[in-house]
Amino acid sequence: MRLTITAVVPAARERVFAALVDPAILQRCIPGCESLVETAPDTYQAALRVGVAGLKGSYTGTATIRDRRPPDGLTIALDGKGAPGFVRGTAAIALTSEEHATRVACDADVQVGGLIAAVGSRLVDAAAKKLADDFFKQLSAVLSAT
């Protein structure tokens, strides 16, 4: 599944980049994130209870930052699994400056497998997009507030 998302966050590129690699901020912004711990440099272990409305699943996984290019962007590799299935993939994030804001373009290539892919796939794309939108809304709110 290829997921392309762009969002405009009202902060300078340096701040947006710093937020995207700050576990404390990420934990506040990732929908359903129950814990996020840096286990090694640029490697994070996360536990999420994620979903849309009443449909939620629990996942644990690892995110590794590759190709850190402050403040232009970064690539994140994801590997997670939970009862409903597994998620694996990479997300390339590019930051470009706009007036008083930063445009975040996220191009993710994600494989979803297991039960959720076999039976529940009809809503996976729509749900993923909504969760990404929620993340950027929350990130904008956090960066505007500080």
Next chain:
Amino acid sequence: MYPANFDYKRPATVDEAIALLAQHGDAAKVLAGGHSLIPAMKLRLAQPTVVVDIGRIEALSYVREARGAIAIGAMTTHREIETSAVLRDRSPLLAETAAHIGDLQVRNKGTIGGSLAHADPAADYPAAILALDAEIELAGPRGRRTVKASAFFVDLLQTSLEANEIIVEVRVPLTAKSVAYEKTEQKASGFALAGAAVVVGQEAVRVGITGVAAKAYRASEVERLLAGQRTPTPQAIALAASHAADGVDPLSDIHASAAFRAHLAEVNTRRAIERALARA
């Protein structure tokens, strides 16, 4: 494919159901016909610890004409709506739409209240409910309230229903025969890749579209372009229909790209308008 353990409650009345929801809060989930919740529970995408089965509350199953509208109990099945003589005669869009849902087994169990509360982005009813400008009555611990269809659908699988509320009734206005629902379905599931419901009235045309975006929506630009035209030309209809996906961000998945969904919205909107007008 076994669900996690849960307690099963079968209230006999709406008041009992609301009391159970108030008692159990987020841990509870309402079961109606079960065609969305049960598969989600088997996949463990939903793991309620209490299931409140309102599907057998007899008082919520009816179709009757009252005060210039048709009132439909929330637990009325798709099949009962499809075959309702009063709906077929007095407000046929909902009956026509119900006939498009799933297969006969699904229609025999699934309910209008369950479908609307779940708010699947590709369900059929939301298009018709929007085009009819229906009213949805909700019951909760603080009494009852009525929500217009246009305010009911909030986002993907999200409605203005609170966690401790249930839908008790759907009211649709009486209409002429000039209505239609046209749909392109995803073959395996029967869900709409794009569905357009149209009500052609004396003054205005109302168009509801499902399957295209994260929630069903009114195609307001199509409506605006056709407003006041009693007998629009085929060109005017085609032009209006080309705005069927204006202002929305179409879904994209393995079954249909965003551009294809927008195209299907246009084609089904045009066909539905033409067919509704032909019945006028």
